[in-house]
Amino acid sequence: GILTVSREDETTLKEFMQQEGYVFVVALDSDSSVWESYQINDTPHTFFIDSDGIIQSMRVGAFENTSQVLSELEKIEPSTPPTTAVNTAPEVGALAPDFTLPTLNGLSVTLSNYRGKPVILNFWGSWCGYCRRQMPYLVEVSEERAKEGLEFLTVSREDQTNLKEFMQQEGYIFVVALDSDSAVWESYQIGGIPHTFFIDSDGIIQSIRIGAFQNTSQILSELEKIWEDTAGEGNDS
Template sequence: MWRNIIAGIILSGLVIWGIMDYVTKEDSSQNGANGAHEDEQSTNPDENKNTAKENSDKLEVGIKIGNKAPDFTIENLEGETVSLSDYQGKKVILNMWATWCPPCRAEMPDMQRFYEKYANQGVEILAVNMTSQDTVSSIEEFKEELGLTFPILLDIHNEVGVTYRVLQIPSTWFINNDGVITNIALGAMNEEMMVKYIKQMDN
């Protein structure tokens, strides 16, 4: 009998302790959140940017949403060497395409209209042509025909295609200022979709 009474007292004590501990943590959490909010308001914006960059540097490199986008270095249509990391600090639309791909051709006018509106707002389009299945001359003709002005990169050895595991084209990765993938579009895009995904980076 006494053993049952003692056990009951101990159990009651644990329950009471658990409730008190929960309440204490809730209060601490709220106070901490308020304090954090105050600190955030008083923090230098440059320090916030540095913290965001440090956090993104710790992310896993990969091709999924939330991953740090894999870097690469290839040449553009003008023969200049270009790396994805050159655009750190900008929002990047990384598009994989080919001249012989009908959906790729269909989305290009929308990409050009978007680029003309947002190129001066810290947004860049990198159109990586799957050149292992294309020719430089056909790309130049394609660019001139459609009046494209955004950078066109040449994946001659399919290095980027392998890194990003491109199984269909067009495929597009939306990458924020810190180099983190925020959205992926498989298939042809339109201007409205690009605007939507770019604006989501600010939320």
């Protein structure tokens, strides 16, 4: 289906819809709360969302023809019939599903290679306002604790060009694993972002955060859950 959102005066909208003969749904965001949650600065701004509620593509600016729309639509229309298999989302206390993915800098990364070190694993996208808002906090904590062994790994399904532009613009140098076929997102059952896993040195998930961190203190609080084991190992040696 198609859903539109506008902050415009209702009378003006009705006149336009009647004049053009349009019958699609228009949601009225009078207080701009939805615009703010989606970080809309310019219009038109279009999201293509699949049947699981996952954003698969985003377009800022106008489409010039129907072919461009159809090209984006293919990203949310499955090419193969859905399977009946049900994946179980990783839970606290479970081993974090392993994966190997190419990275934005042209290398590859394997999660299990980080065994022996605590890991913050963050699923995100540069188009996601909440992801962008919390990233400075994650970067600050990861850089401060890097000398103590903390690893910071992120996973994105986004277009490489957009990611590179964002990383260069913000001066970020953390590892971005590219999950172009969404296989890792599916194995971790990512329904919304940002989605962050705190994994201990044995590869066990000790905490999961869905949504953005508001400050570094919240991250440090979660980090304690994976740091205690690491500290303990160090004391035993």
